[in-house]
Amino acid sequence: MENYGLDLHGEMLLEEYRQQLPLYNRLMEAVKSKLSDMVKDSDLTVSSMEFRIKEEPSLAGKLLRKGSKYSSLKDITDIFGARVIMFYNEDVDRVAAFAESIFEVDWPNSVDKRKMHETNSFGYNSLHYICRIPKKVFYDPEYPELNDVRFEIQMRTALQHVWSAIQHDIGYKSEIETPKEYHRMLSRLAGMMELADDEFSRIRASIADYRRRMQNLVLNGQLEEVALDGDTFRSYVDMHPFDKLNRKIAAITQAEIQESPYIPYLTVLRQLDIKTLGDIERMMAKYSDDAYQLALFQLGSTDIDILADTVGLQNLCIVHILKTGRGIPGLKQMFDALNGRSPQNEDLARIVYDQALRLAFMNNKTT
Numbered sequence: 001m002e003n004y005g006l007d008l009h010g011e012m013l014l015e016e017y018r019q020q021l022p023l024y025n026r027l028m029e030a031v032k033s034k035l036s037d038m039v040k041d042s043d044l045t046v047s048s049m050e051f052r053i054k055e056e057p058s059l060a061g062k063l064l065r066k067g068s069k070y071s072s073l074k075d076i077t078d079i080f081g082a083r084v085i086m087f088y089n090e091d092v093d094r095v096a097a098f099a100e101s102i103f104e105v106d107w108p109n110s111v112d113k114r115k116m117h118e119t120n121s122f123g124y125n126s127l128h129y130i131c132r133i134p135k136k137v138f139y140d141p142e143y144p145e146l147n148d149v150r151f152e153i154q155m156r157t158a159l160q161h162v163w164s165a166i167q168h169d170i171g172y173k174s175e176i177e178t179p180k181e182y183h184r185m186l187s188r189l190a191g192m193m194e195l196a197d198d199e200f201s202r203i204r205a206s207i208a209d210y211r212r213r214m215q216n217l218v219l220n221g222q223l224e225e226v227a228l229d230g231d232t233f234r235s236y237v238d239m240h241p242f243d244k245l246n247r248k249i250a251a252i253t254q255a256e257i258q259e260s261p262y263i264p265y266l267t268v269l270r271q272l273d274i275k276t277l278g279d280i281e282r283m284m285a286k287y288s289d290d291a292y293q294l295a296l297f298q299l300g301s302t303d304i305d306i307l308a309d310t311v312g313l314q315n316l317c318i319v320h321i322l323k324t325g326r327g328i329p330g331l332k333q334m335f336d337a338l339n340g341r342s343p344q345n346e347d348l349a350r351i352v353y354d355q356a357l358r359l360a361f362m363n364n365k366t367t
Contacts, residue, residue: 245316
């Protein structure tokens with residue numbers, strides 16, 4: 001057994017640690033299960049979760065430095081520790097709220113290092129809770145003392161975690177241990193990372209607010225005010241605006257309508273200079289009859305029994321391309337966007353163009 005140079009009291013604590021390792025392993029299993037369930041049952045996006053039991057050499061080093069502080073092993077609150085790393089500051093607070101609802105928090109010994117800096121200082125930020133598992137949350141009769149053991153949960157953002165790893169790697173501890181020029185450089189870097197954390201949160205909140213506003217405009221039918229983008233297009237598609245045309249086309253062969261992804265059509269619509277959801281509505285009002293006539297010609301002599309629910313939008317785009325004089329190149333560009341670039345797309349564009357030439361709307365093109 002390794003000799004760490006501990007005094008008798010330290011050796012007694014270390015021997016107690018060796019005997020209690022099964023208890024700490026059981027504690028780790030229980031905490032890991034509860035925190036994993038918390039994440040699974042919430043809408044939180046976690047960067048990572050880490051769980052560790054302090055290794056013997058690490059504990060021995062701690063006892064060597066300040067073993068006299070501890071009267072028993074239970075006074076050492078970080079033998080088992082969990083770490084939850086989030087992407088955003090506000091999610092750290094949400095994890096903390098969940099932890100408070102699950103565990104008993106030892107408030108006098110818990111630390112919010114995010115609030116410990118002076119106005120002109122920057123550095124390590126993290127939220128540390130010292131906790132116990134209450135019996136109502138978890139109890140193992142084989143380890144009845146488990147509910148009395150305190151452990152640490154560290155909660156921080158990914159950038160705070162990076163800063164902590166940098167500090168550890170370069171051995172940076174304080175202004176006293178580091179020459180002033182290096183301390184200033186590190187402090188500036190810490191300030192930049194703190195600012196980046198705040199900015200990520202601000203941008204995330206702004207994007208969420210934008211999405212809410214756009215969804216409300218879509219739901220209220222104010223489509224002229226809604227710019228076409230991925231979020232607004234999804235919200236619009238969720239209202240099933242093409243269902244009437246789809247059902248009319250499907251009735252040609254009594255086909256079943258099957259769900260299909262609409263997002264590839266976002267590129268096509270942009271190619272057609274569609275700027276707002278109102279532009280889509282106008283295209284539908286203007287070209288629905290012609291889109292149906294094209295489908296009637298294409299499907300009338302077939303027995304196709306399954307159609308994608310994008311069929312209506314595809315035919316609307318085809319009619320728009322043809323009636324605005326984009327011809328075969330425009331059709332090929334559309335099929336390239338939908339199917340990926342391929343020489344076959346030009347052949348397909350020629351077939352569709354030749355079919356459309358036989359229809360009345362091609363004799364009445366408008367620009």
